[in-house]
Amino acid sequence: MSQIKDLINIIFPDVKITIQNLEKKYPERRLPSGAEVTRFAPSPTGFLHTGSLFTSLIAKTIARQNNGIFYTRLEDTDSKREISGSGDELMKQLAVFGVSPDEGFLADNKETGLYGPYVQSKRADIYRIVIKHLMEIGRAYPCFCTTEELELIRKEQESYKQMPGYYGQYAKCRNLSVDEQIERIQRGEKFVIRFRSMGNHFSKIKVHDEIRGDIEIADNDLDIVILKSDGLPTYHFAHVVDDHFMRTTLVSRGEEWISSLPIHIELFEALNWKAPKYAHLPVIMKLDNGNKRKLSKRKDPEAAVSYFIENGYPPIAVINYLMSIANSNYEEWTIQNRSYEYQKFHFDLQNMSLDGALYDIDKLGYFSKGIISHFSAKELTYFVKTWSSVYNRMLYSLIEHDERYFEKIMNIEREKENPRKDYAKYSDIYPLIRFFYVDYYEMIVENHPYNEHISKKIVSQVLESIITENDYSLDEESWFESLKKISLKNGFAVSNKDYKLNKDKFLGHVGDVAEILRISLCASKNSPNLYQVMQIMGKFEVDKRLEYVIDNFLK
């Protein structure tokens, strides 16, 4: 017995604090009943993934709904895969989408809260205390197997078609004598600490999942590594220790963790701790050649949330889309309540679908169009200006040059019951409104696609009439009446009906006249409301464009 003490002292000479000290240092939280403590615990290995945003949105929503706490923790125990600075980036992107934590790791090396540190690499002492305890109760042991040996074991298991892993007869270091352990450590051999599992793989355990209900899984019998040779814990162990001492009550994470649940359960039991509730969320999938697959950061640009930021989707639109995936009744709720304030919606884990939702960019666009159309012109201008300052400098300089003008453009058909919905993202705007700006207009008007059945001479005449007769003080209805008069004067019917009745009498109808004007003004067959376009451009600019067209293309 004293031998084991020696071994422990050799491995943890510096650990004096006990688990009881930790229990006191991180007491149970005093929260109203029903409050849940949830967390988002990413590893700093890249940019924020859409799936992670989804998971954290749900964690935060749950905590907010019951006056709980949503905190963040950085799981940076894999130094090989770590990308420096990505932890900060993750938190900043989270903030962009309004999923900021109440507590925990923030960014720039900052954190807030009494249950820290919230960065795992800074918690090495805590893990060592717990592991020391596990060794004392005989539930952990040093393992000296090398990567090569482990590889060999795996191959052997494969050839016998046995379950891979460190267990049973394959757990070579499990029954080493303490003498040998001490000797090999003193000899300087590298080692990891493994958990000593007492489970039987052939019996099943029942675990409750908040979304899926009871799940039956084979009990864990793997002696998993809990402390790596670099002194940092593995995910499984860190999860158990951190979520215990941070007093997490509900762990929401991707469904890829279901299969390691027995490990976590056994770890909690060995430590005599109460396990948190678990909610394993479906992953977001994508259709690829007819097959569903997980969104992949490498293959799918939209897998990283930076895609939405770069393309100029309003963050709230992305959040709304994710909410609609999380609870399918959310969409109906937005329609009934005419609101995209997702915080007012009551989210329920029970209403979650169990299989991964396919990522549907059309649906995102639908939400986004609705949201953008409800911004005021002033708001939209501000958002677009901010976005374009980084992602579209051409547009940015146009806005900067005359913000008022841009705002007027953004206001076209906006202040009405059913506002115009043609922008799903800010990057849609520039191509649609460039014609308002002279340089671009002159560049493209050359390819003016006038109706070939109408002669240049007629087109020219129509434009001349508009130059002389257009009255900018009229309201929209009267203006259109005046356009009808101009049509009639130039040989066009005042309506399509009239034209159809008397085809040989007319050259066309008022629609054709409007088209001539539209093409001359916007260099396109499509444009928003012509009256408003002309009001924004003003007489001077309109006349200038029409004269330009007459002089250059119609003679």
Next chain:
RNA sequence: GGUCCCAUGGUCAAGCGGCUAAGACGUAACCCUCUCAAGGUUAAAUCACGGGUUCGAUUCCCGUUGGGACUACCA
């Protein structure tokens, strides 16, 4: 391969033993209309398959098939 999870239109899905099987996105048509975008109306399109249980299965059970996840000193 093994273990686990999942299965209603192209997509998101409601449905909890009896329904003409909601709704939304998308698609198509029509209406409105100076074009486009909206808006309105309508349409096409779904219970993977095979066994049970039951008077009756989309619904419960078991298989099959299909899809997904996991199977590291990665998380």
